[in-house]
Amino acid sequence: MERAAVLGRLTWRLAEVADIVAETARAATLVLEVDGWPGHRAGQHVDVRLTAEDGYQAQRSYSIASAPGERVLRLTVERLDDGEVSPYLVGELRRGDSIEIRGPVGGYFVWEPGAAQPVLLVAGGSGVVPLAAMLRRRLETGAATPMKLLYSSRAPADVIYANELEQLADVDGIDVIHTFTRSHPDGWEGYTRRIDAAMLAEVAWPASQGPAAFVCGPTRLVEAVADGLVAGGYPPASVRTERFGPTGG
Amino acid sequence: MSYVSRGFRGKRRDAPDDRGRVPPGQYLTDDFPVLSAGPTPRTPLEEWSFAITGEVDEPRSYSWDEFRALPTETITRDIHCVTKWSKLDTVWEGVPVSALLAGVETAAEYVVAFCDGGYTTNLPLEDVASGNAWIAHTYDGEPLDPEHGGPARLLVPHLYFWKSAKWVRGLALRNDDEPGFWENYGYHNYGDPWKEQRYWGD
Numbered sequence: 001m002e003r004a005a006v007l008g009r010l011t012w013r014l015a016e017v018a019d020i021v022a023e024t025a026r027a028a029t030l031v032l033e034v035d036g037w038p039g040h041r042a043g044q045h046v047d048v049r050l051t052a053e054d055g056y057q058a059q060r061s062y063s064i065a066s067a068p069g070e071r072v073l074r075l076t077v078e079r080l081d082d083g084e085v086s087p088y089l090v091g092e093l094r095r096g097d098s099i100e101i102r103g104p105v106g107g108y109f110v111w112e113p114g115a116a117q118p119v120l121l122v123a124g125g126s127g128v129v130p131l132a133a134m135l136r137r138r139l140e141t142g143a144a145t146p147m148k149l150l151y152s153s154r155a156p157a158d159v160i161y162a163n164e165l166e167q168l169a170d171v172d173g174i175d176v177i178h179t180f181t182r183s184h185p186d187g188w189e190g191y192t193r194r195i196d197a198a199m200l201a202e203v204a205w206p207a208s209q210g211p212a213a214f215v216c217g218p219t220r221l222v223e224a225v226a227d228g229l230v231a232g233g234y235p236p237a238s239v240r241t242e243r244f245g246p247t248g249g
Numbered sequence: 250m251s252y253v254s255r256g257f258r259g260k261r262r263d264a265p266d267d268r269g270r271v272p273p274g275q276y277l278t279d280d281f282p283v284l285s286a287g288p289t290p291r292t293p294l295e296e297w298s299f300a301i302t303g304e305v306d307e308p309r310s311y312s313w314d315e316f317r318a319l320p321t322e323t324i325t326r327d328i329h330c331v332t333k334w335s336k337l338d339t340v341w342e343g344v345p346v347s348a349l350l351a352g353v354e355t356a357a358e359y360v361v362a363f364c365d366g367g368y369t370t371n372l373p374l375e376d377v378a379s380g381n382a383w384i385a386h387t388y389d390g391e392p393l394d395p396e397h398g399g400p401a402r403l404l405v406p407h408l409y410f411w412k413s414a415k416w417v418r419g420l421a422l423r424n425d426d427e428p429g430f431w432e433n434y435g436y437h438n439y440g441d442p443w444k445e446q447r448y449w450g451d
Contacts, residue, residue: 010448047447050259056261058276061332061333084276097255105448106435107434108286222283223283223396230288241286
Protein backbone atom coordinates (compact mmCIF):
# COMPACT_ATOMS: atom_id res chain seq x y z
CA MET A 1 0.00 0.00 0.00
CA GLU A 2 2.63 2.52 1.05
CA ARG A 3 4.95 1.34 -1.67
CA ALA A 4 2.24 1.95 -4.24
CA ALA A 5 1.76 5.42 -2.84
CA VAL A 6 5.46 6.17 -3.10
CA LEU A 7 5.89 4.81 -6.60
CA GLY A 8 2.74 6.45 -7.79
CA ARG A 9 0.99 5.58 -10.99
CA LEU A 10 1.37 7.90 -13.93
CA THR A 11 -2.20 8.61 -14.89
CA TRP A 12 -3.36 10.51 -17.96
CA ARG A 13 -4.35 14.05 -17.06
CA LEU A 14 -6.16 16.65 -19.07
CA ALA A 15 -4.02 19.71 -19.77
CA GLU A 16 -5.76 22.86 -20.98
CA VAL A 17 -3.93 25.07 -23.43
CA ALA A 18 -3.74 28.51 -21.82
CA ASP A 19 -1.55 29.95 -24.54
CA ILE A 20 0.60 29.03 -27.53
CA VAL A 21 3.79 31.01 -28.07
CA ALA A 22 5.59 30.85 -31.41
CA GLU A 23 9.32 30.36 -30.82
CA THR A 24 10.55 29.92 -34.40
CA ALA A 25 8.89 29.19 -37.75
CA ARG A 26 8.65 25.54 -36.74
CA ALA A 27 8.61 25.47 -32.95
CA ALA A 28 6.01 26.65 -30.46
CA THR A 29 5.62 26.54 -26.71
CA LEU A 30 2.36 25.13 -25.35
CA VAL A 31 1.46 26.77 -22.05
CA LEU A 32 -0.62 24.23 -20.15
CA GLU A 33 -2.79 24.33 -17.05
CA VAL A 34 -2.81 20.89 -15.47
CA ASP A 35 -5.04 20.11 -12.49
CA GLY A 36 -3.15 18.17 -9.87
CA TRP A 37 0.20 18.23 -11.66
CA PRO A 38 2.53 16.39 -9.26
CA GLY A 39 5.55 18.57 -10.09
CA HIS A 40 8.68 17.71 -12.00
CA ARG A 41 12.43 18.13 -12.07
CA ALA A 42 14.34 20.10 -14.68
CA GLY A 43 15.17 17.82 -17.61
CA GLN A 44 12.19 15.47 -17.38
CA HIS A 45 9.62 14.88 -20.12
CA VAL A 46 5.97 13.99 -20.51
CA ASP A 47 3.99 11.71 -22.76
CA VAL A 48 1.32 13.39 -24.87
CA ARG A 49 -1.66 11.43 -26.18
CA LEU A 50 -4.04 12.53 -28.92
CA THR A 51 -7.30 10.71 -29.67
CA ALA A 52 -9.23 10.93 -32.95
CA GLU A 53 -13.04 10.80 -33.05
CA ASP A 54 -12.98 7.13 -34.05
CA GLY A 55 -10.79 6.26 -31.07
CA TYR A 56 -7.45 6.10 -32.92
CA GLN A 57 -4.66 7.29 -30.63
CA ALA A 58 -1.11 8.49 -31.03
CA GLN A 59 1.47 9.14 -28.30
CA ARG A 60 4.79 10.98 -28.28
CA SER A 61 7.21 12.26 -25.65
CA TYR A 62 8.15 15.94 -25.24
CA SER A 63 10.61 17.59 -22.91
CA ILE A 64 9.31 19.95 -20.27
CA ALA A 65 10.51 23.51 -20.86
CA SER A 66 9.24 25.17 -17.70
CA ALA A 67 11.03 25.32 -14.39
CA PRO A 68 9.49 23.23 -11.62
CA GLY A 69 8.40 26.34 -9.71
CA GLU A 70 6.28 27.83 -12.48
CA ARG A 71 2.51 27.84 -12.09
CA VAL A 72 1.99 26.45 -15.59
CA LEU A 73 3.58 23.57 -17.44
CA ARG A 74 5.27 24.50 -20.70
CA LEU A 75 6.22 22.14 -23.52
CA THR A 76 8.14 23.33 -26.55
CA VAL A 77 7.40 21.28 -29.65
CA GLU A 78 9.14 21.38 -33.00
CA ARG A 79 6.93 20.60 -36.00
CA LEU A 80 8.27 17.77 -38.13
CA ASP A 81 6.82 17.94 -41.62
CA ASP A 82 6.22 14.21 -41.87
CA GLY A 83 5.25 13.91 -38.24
CA GLU A 84 1.95 12.74 -36.86
CA VAL A 85 1.60 14.50 -33.52
CA SER A 86 3.84 17.57 -33.81
CA PRO A 87 1.98 19.09 -36.82
CA TYR A 88 -1.20 18.91 -34.74
CA LEU A 89 0.39 20.44 -31.65
CA VAL A 90 2.08 23.17 -33.73
CA GLY A 91 -0.61 24.17 -36.18
CA GLU A 92 -4.00 22.74 -35.23
CA LEU A 93 -4.11 23.14 -31.48
CA ARG A 94 -5.75 26.34 -30.20
CA ARG A 95 -6.01 28.14 -26.90
CA GLY A 96 -8.82 26.56 -24.88
CA ASP A 97 -8.26 23.09 -26.36
CA SER A 98 -6.93 20.33 -24.17
CA ILE A 99 -4.48 17.49 -24.63
CA GLU A 100 -3.87 14.43 -22.51
CA ILE A 101 -0.51 14.16 -20.81
CA ARG A 102 1.13 11.88 -18.29
CA GLY A 103 4.35 12.28 -16.42
CA PRO A 104 6.77 13.46 -15.42
CA VAL A 105 8.95 10.72 -16.90
CA GLY A 106 12.69 10.11 -16.62
CA GLY A 107 14.85 10.63 -13.58
CA TYR A 108 18.40 10.49 -14.93
CA PHE A 109 18.66 13.43 -17.31
CA VAL A 110 17.84 15.93 -14.55
CA TRP A 111 19.64 18.75 -12.83
CA GLU A 112 19.02 19.66 -9.19
CA PRO A 113 20.35 22.80 -7.53
CA GLY A 114 22.69 22.08 -4.67
CA ALA A 115 25.67 20.58 -6.38
CA ALA A 116 28.47 23.14 -6.62
CA GLN A 117 30.10 21.58 -9.67
CA PRO A 118 29.88 23.65 -12.87
CA VAL A 119 27.41 22.49 -15.48
CA LEU A 120 27.97 22.24 -19.22
CA LEU A 121 24.82 22.17 -21.35
CA VAL A 122 25.19 21.27 -25.02
CA ALA A 123 22.17 21.50 -27.32
CA GLY A 124 21.41 20.85 -30.93
CA GLY A 125 18.17 22.29 -32.32
CA SER A 126 15.15 21.58 -30.14
CA GLY A 127 17.46 19.68 -27.80
CA VAL A 128 17.72 23.01 -26.01
CA VAL A 129 14.31 22.50 -24.39
CA PRO A 130 15.22 20.37 -21.34
CA LEU A 131 18.47 22.34 -20.95
CA ALA A 132 16.52 25.60 -20.83
CA ALA A 133 14.47 24.08 -18.02
CA MET A 134 17.74 23.60 -16.11
CA LEU A 135 18.80 27.22 -16.69
CA ARG A 136 15.36 28.40 -15.55
CA ARG A 137 15.61 26.15 -12.50
CA ARG A 138 18.94 27.70 -11.61
CA LEU A 139 17.45 31.17 -11.95
CA GLU A 140 14.30 30.50 -9.94
CA THR A 141 16.24 28.92 -7.08
CA GLY A 142 18.98 31.54 -7.02
CA ALA A 143 21.60 28.81 -7.24
CA ALA A 144 25.14 30.02 -7.94
CA THR A 145 26.12 27.00 -10.03
CA PRO A 146 28.20 28.14 -13.01
CA MET A 147 26.37 27.08 -16.19
CA LYS A 148 27.44 27.26 -19.80
CA LEU A 149 25.16 26.53 -22.73
CA LEU A 150 26.72 25.66 -26.07
CA TYR A 151 23.88 25.70 -28.60
CA SER A 152 24.14 24.56 -32.22
CA SER A 153 21.52 25.87 -34.66
CA ARG A 154 21.34 25.97 -38.42
CA ALA A 155 20.67 29.72 -38.51
CA PRO A 156 19.80 32.51 -36.08
CA ALA A 157 16.12 32.21 -37.02
CA ASP A 158 16.14 28.63 -35.75
CA VAL A 159 17.25 29.59 -32.24
CA ILE A 160 14.55 28.68 -29.75
CA TYR A 161 14.17 31.08 -26.76
CA ALA A 162 16.50 33.56 -28.51
CA ASN A 163 15.49 36.60 -26.44
CA GLU A 164 15.45 34.77 -23.16
CA LEU A 165 18.87 33.25 -23.84
CA GLU A 166 20.24 36.71 -24.54
CA GLN A 167 18.99 37.88 -21.14
CA LEU A 168 20.26 34.74 -19.42
CA ALA A 169 23.71 35.37 -20.84
CA ASP A 170 23.80 38.58 -18.77
CA VAL A 171 23.23 36.69 -15.52
CA ASP A 172 26.33 36.22 -13.38
CA GLY A 173 27.59 32.69 -13.77
CA ILE A 174 25.65 31.90 -16.95
CA ASP A 175 27.28 31.82 -20.39
CA VAL A 176 25.51 31.20 -23.68
CA ILE A 177 27.60 30.35 -26.74
CA HIS A 178 25.99 29.87 -30.15
CA THR A 179 27.27 28.12 -33.22
CA PHE A 180 25.49 28.39 -36.58
CA THR A 181 26.03 25.55 -39.01
CA ARG A 182 24.30 26.85 -42.14
CA SER A 183 23.99 30.63 -42.12
CA HIS A 184 24.92 33.39 -39.71
CA PRO A 185 24.37 37.11 -39.32
CA ASP A 186 26.61 39.62 -41.07
CA GLY A 187 29.50 40.47 -38.84
CA TRP A 188 29.04 37.34 -36.72
CA GLU A 189 32.36 36.52 -35.10
CA GLY A 190 31.30 33.40 -33.25
CA TYR A 191 31.36 29.77 -34.31
CA THR A 192 30.03 28.76 -37.73
CA ARG A 193 30.48 25.01 -37.72
CA ARG A 194 29.27 21.80 -36.16
CA ILE A 195 30.44 21.23 -32.61
CA ASP A 196 33.79 19.47 -32.68
CA ALA A 197 36.62 18.58 -30.30
CA ALA A 198 38.40 21.91 -30.84
CA MET A 199 35.24 23.87 -29.99
CA LEU A 200 34.66 21.75 -26.88
CA ALA A 201 38.26 22.34 -25.80
CA GLU A 202 37.63 26.10 -26.01
CA VAL A 203 34.18 26.17 -24.45
CA ALA A 204 33.80 23.28 -22.03
CA TRP A 205 34.75 23.53 -18.36
CA PRO A 206 38.09 21.82 -17.80
CA ALA A 207 37.64 18.25 -16.60
CA SER A 208 39.70 19.15 -13.52
CA GLN A 209 36.76 21.25 -12.24
CA GLY A 210 34.61 18.13 -12.00
CA PRO A 211 31.84 19.44 -14.24
CA ALA A 212 28.55 17.74 -15.01
CA ALA A 213 27.52 17.66 -18.68
CA PHE A 214 24.05 17.39 -20.19
CA VAL A 215 23.88 16.86 -23.95
CA CYS A 216 20.64 16.85 -25.92
CA GLY A 217 20.09 16.90 -29.66
CA PRO A 218 20.14 14.71 -32.73
CA THR A 219 22.16 11.51 -32.49
CA ARG A 220 25.10 12.73 -34.58
CA LEU A 221 25.60 15.76 -32.36
CA VAL A 222 25.14 13.81 -29.14
CA GLU A 223 27.62 11.14 -30.21
CA ALA A 224 30.22 13.70 -31.31
CA VAL A 225 29.89 15.79 -28.16
CA ALA A 226 29.86 12.86 -25.74
CA ASP A 227 32.89 11.32 -27.43
CA GLY A 228 34.66 14.68 -27.47
CA LEU A 229 34.03 15.31 -23.78
CA VAL A 230 35.25 11.84 -22.81
CA ALA A 231 38.36 12.34 -24.96
CA GLY A 232 38.86 15.65 -23.13
CA GLY A 233 38.95 13.88 -19.80
CA TYR A 234 35.31 13.95 -18.67
CA PRO A 235 34.51 10.69 -16.88
CA PRO A 236 31.80 8.91 -18.93
CA ALA A 237 29.49 8.89 -15.91
CA SER A 238 29.60 12.71 -15.79
CA VAL A 239 28.13 13.03 -19.29
CA ARG A 240 24.35 12.54 -19.48
CA THR A 241 22.72 12.35 -22.87
CA GLU A 242 19.25 12.54 -24.35
CA ARG A 243 18.49 12.03 -28.04
CA PHE A 244 16.13 13.89 -30.26
CA GLY A 245 15.69 11.87 -33.40
CA PRO A 246 13.65 13.36 -36.22
CA THR A 247 11.55 10.21 -36.20
CA GLY A 248 7.82 10.18 -36.29
CA GLY A 249 7.32 13.25 -34.09
CA MET B 250 -12.63 7.78 -21.42
CA SER B 251 -10.10 9.52 -23.55
CA TYR B 252 -10.45 13.14 -24.49
CA VAL B 253 -11.12 13.53 -28.21
CA SER B 254 -8.66 15.94 -29.80
CA ARG B 255 -10.67 18.25 -32.02
CA GLY B 256 -9.63 17.83 -35.64
CA PHE B 257 -7.01 15.15 -34.99
CA ARG B 258 -7.04 12.34 -37.51
CA GLY B 259 -3.54 10.87 -37.23
CA LYS B 260 -1.47 9.42 -40.01
CA ARG B 261 -2.02 5.69 -39.42
CA ARG B 262 1.01 4.77 -41.41
CA ASP B 263 0.80 1.10 -40.61
CA ALA B 264 -0.44 -0.99 -43.52
CA PRO B 265 -3.39 -3.30 -42.79
CA ASP B 266 -0.99 -6.26 -42.67
CA ASP B 267 0.93 -4.60 -39.88
CA ARG B 268 -2.07 -4.06 -37.61
CA GLY B 269 -1.81 -6.49 -34.78
CA ARG B 270 1.96 -6.19 -34.87
CA VAL B 271 2.09 -2.71 -33.36
CA PRO B 272 1.50 -2.64 -29.58
CA PRO B 273 -0.74 0.04 -28.04
CA GLY B 274 0.70 3.55 -28.05
CA GLN B 275 3.46 2.65 -30.53
CA TYR B 276 4.07 3.95 -34.07
CA LEU B 277 6.11 2.41 -36.86
CA THR B 278 9.45 3.75 -38.00
CA ASP B 279 11.88 2.63 -40.68
CA ASP B 280 14.78 4.36 -38.95
CA PHE B 281 16.72 2.84 -36.12
CA PRO B 282 16.80 5.62 -33.50
CA VAL B 283 19.65 5.67 -31.00
CA LEU B 284 18.86 6.16 -27.33
CA SER B 285 21.31 5.93 -24.49
CA ALA B 286 21.91 7.72 -21.22
CA GLY B 287 25.59 8.48 -21.70
CA PRO B 288 28.60 8.25 -23.99
CA THR B 289 29.02 5.20 -26.20
CA PRO B 290 31.61 2.84 -24.66
CA ARG B 291 34.19 1.36 -27.01
CA THR B 292 35.80 -1.69 -25.46
CA PRO B 293 38.52 -3.32 -27.61
CA LEU B 294 37.56 -6.87 -28.53
CA GLU B 295 40.73 -8.25 -26.96
CA GLU B 296 39.56 -6.81 -23.61
CA TRP B 297 35.96 -7.93 -24.06
CA SER B 298 34.50 -10.89 -22.22
CA PHE B 299 31.06 -12.20 -21.44
CA ALA B 300 30.43 -13.57 -17.96
CA ILE B 301 27.80 -15.71 -16.29
CA THR B 302 28.11 -14.81 -12.60
CA GLY B 303 26.15 -14.54 -9.37
CA GLU B 304 24.19 -17.44 -7.93
CA VAL B 305 25.86 -20.15 -9.97
CA ASP B 306 27.99 -23.08 -8.85
CA GLU B 307 30.67 -22.24 -11.38
CA PRO B 308 30.90 -18.80 -12.95
CA ARG B 309 31.74 -18.77 -16.66
CA SER B 310 33.53 -16.32 -18.85
CA TYR B 311 33.85 -16.24 -22.62
CA SER B 312 36.46 -14.26 -24.49
CA TRP B 313 35.33 -12.59 -27.73
CA ASP B 314 36.84 -15.42 -29.80
CA GLU B 315 35.21 -18.07 -27.60
CA PHE B 316 31.91 -16.25 -27.79
CA ARG B 317 32.09 -15.91 -31.57
CA ALA B 318 32.90 -19.59 -31.92
CA LEU B 319 29.52 -20.53 -30.39
CA PRO B 320 26.71 -21.52 -32.73
CA THR B 321 24.60 -18.52 -33.75
CA GLU B 322 21.02 -18.09 -34.82
CA THR B 323 19.53 -15.62 -37.25
CA ILE B 324 16.59 -13.89 -35.65
CA THR B 325 13.92 -11.78 -37.37
CA ARG B 326 11.77 -9.94 -34.86
CA ASP B 327 9.74 -6.78 -34.33
CA ILE B 328 11.22 -4.45 -31.72
CA HIS B 329 9.40 -1.93 -29.55
CA CYS B 330 11.02 1.03 -27.77
CA VAL B 331 9.32 2.59 -24.75
CA THR B 332 9.84 6.00 -26.41
CA LYS B 333 6.99 4.87 -28.73
CA TRP B 334 8.70 3.68 -31.90
CA SER B 335 8.40 0.15 -33.20
CA LYS B 336 10.39 -1.37 -36.03
CA LEU B 337 9.24 -4.49 -37.82
CA ASP B 338 11.26 -7.43 -39.11
CA THR B 339 14.65 -6.44 -37.74
CA VAL B 340 17.26 -9.10 -38.57
CA TRP B 341 19.94 -10.06 -36.06
CA GLU B 342 22.47 -12.79 -35.53
CA GLY B 343 23.47 -13.88 -32.08
CA VAL B 344 24.09 -16.61 -29.57
CA PRO B 345 20.99 -17.88 -27.76
CA VAL B 346 21.21 -17.07 -24.05
CA SER B 347 19.90 -20.58 -23.42
CA ALA B 348 23.12 -21.92 -24.96
CA LEU B 349 25.26 -19.71 -22.72
CA LEU B 350 23.33 -20.96 -19.70
CA ALA B 351 23.27 -24.63 -20.73
CA GLY B 352 24.39 -26.84 -17.86
CA VAL B 353 24.55 -23.94 -15.39
CA GLU B 354 23.44 -25.10 -11.95
CA THR B 355 21.42 -22.42 -10.19
CA ALA B 356 18.43 -21.82 -7.98
CA ALA B 357 18.21 -18.21 -9.19
CA GLU B 358 14.96 -16.84 -10.58
CA TYR B 359 16.22 -13.49 -11.87
CA VAL B 360 19.09 -12.08 -13.85
CA VAL B 361 20.69 -8.66 -14.03
CA ALA B 362 22.36 -7.91 -17.35
CA PHE B 363 25.44 -5.74 -16.78
CA CYS B 364 27.20 -3.64 -19.37
CA ASP B 365 30.10 -1.41 -20.26
CA GLY B 366 29.24 2.09 -19.11
CA GLY B 367 27.53 0.79 -15.98
CA TYR B 368 24.07 0.16 -17.42
CA THR B 369 22.03 -2.65 -15.91
CA THR B 370 18.60 -4.14 -16.50
CA ASN B 371 16.76 -6.88 -14.64
CA LEU B 372 14.69 -9.74 -16.03
CA PRO B 373 13.14 -12.98 -14.84
CA LEU B 374 15.56 -15.80 -15.64
CA GLU B 375 12.80 -17.61 -17.49
CA ASP B 376 12.52 -14.73 -19.97
CA VAL B 377 16.12 -15.10 -21.10
CA ALA B 378 16.61 -18.85 -20.64
CA SER B 379 13.68 -20.16 -22.63
CA GLY B 380 14.77 -19.44 -26.19
CA ASN B 381 13.48 -15.86 -26.47
CA ALA B 382 16.74 -14.02 -25.81
CA TRP B 383 20.08 -13.75 -27.54
CA ILE B 384 23.43 -12.03 -27.23
CA ALA B 385 23.41 -10.35 -30.62
CA HIS B 386 26.59 -9.35 -32.42
CA THR B 387 25.28 -8.74 -35.95
CA TYR B 388 22.52 -6.48 -37.22
CA ASP B 389 21.30 -6.54 -40.79
CA GLY B 390 24.30 -8.61 -41.83
CA GLU B 391 26.88 -6.22 -40.39
CA PRO B 392 28.81 -6.21 -37.10
CA LEU B 393 26.64 -4.41 -34.56
CA ASP B 394 27.47 -0.70 -34.57
CA PRO B 395 28.69 0.73 -31.23
CA GLU B 396 25.82 3.25 -31.21
CA HIS B 397 23.41 0.33 -31.30
CA GLY B 398 25.21 -1.63 -28.60
CA GLY B 399 28.13 -3.28 -30.37
CA PRO B 400 30.15 -5.33 -30.09
CA ALA B 401 27.25 -7.23 -28.50
CA ARG B 402 23.91 -6.50 -26.93
CA LEU B 403 21.25 -8.49 -25.21
CA LEU B 404 18.26 -9.02 -27.50
CA VAL B 405 14.95 -9.70 -25.75
CA PRO B 406 12.46 -8.58 -28.38
CA HIS B 407 9.32 -9.58 -26.47
CA LEU B 408 10.00 -6.81 -23.92
CA TYR B 409 10.46 -3.04 -24.40
CA PHE B 410 13.84 -2.47 -25.95
CA TRP B 411 15.55 -0.93 -22.90
CA LYS B 412 15.65 -4.52 -21.62
CA SER B 413 17.80 -5.41 -24.65
CA ALA B 414 20.86 -3.97 -22.93
CA LYS B 415 23.55 -2.46 -25.17
CA TRP B 416 27.24 -3.21 -24.62
CA VAL B 417 26.32 -6.21 -22.49
CA ARG B 418 29.19 -7.93 -20.69
CA GLY B 419 27.40 -10.56 -18.71
CA LEU B 420 24.46 -11.88 -16.78
CA ALA B 421 24.42 -12.01 -12.98
CA LEU B 422 21.99 -14.65 -11.74
CA ARG B 423 20.12 -13.63 -8.62
CA ASN B 424 17.71 -15.12 -6.12
CA ASP B 425 15.96 -11.77 -5.69
CA ASP B 426 14.75 -9.25 -8.23
CA GLU B 427 17.01 -6.17 -8.24
CA PRO B 428 15.73 -3.23 -10.34
CA GLY B 429 18.16 -2.10 -13.03
CA PHE B 430 19.05 1.37 -14.30
CA TRP B 431 15.81 2.55 -15.91
CA GLU B 432 13.74 0.37 -13.61
CA ASN B 433 15.06 2.54 -10.75
CA TYR B 434 14.14 5.72 -12.63
CA GLY B 435 10.44 5.02 -12.96
CA TYR B 436 10.28 2.54 -15.80
CA HIS B 437 8.32 -0.68 -15.43
CA ASN B 438 10.01 -3.62 -13.78
CA TYR B 439 8.96 -6.10 -16.49
CA GLY B 440 8.10 -4.04 -19.58
CA ASP B 441 5.64 -6.03 -21.70
CA PRO B 442 4.80 -3.79 -24.69
CA TRP B 443 1.52 -5.59 -25.34
CA LYS B 444 0.34 -4.66 -21.84
CA GLU B 445 1.85 -1.19 -22.30
CA GLN B 446 3.98 -1.61 -19.16
CA ARG B 447 6.01 1.56 -19.65
CA TYR B 448 6.22 3.01 -16.16
CA TRP B 449 5.82 2.06 -12.52
CA GLY B 450 2.22 1.08 -11.85
CA ASP B 451 1.33 0.41 -15.51
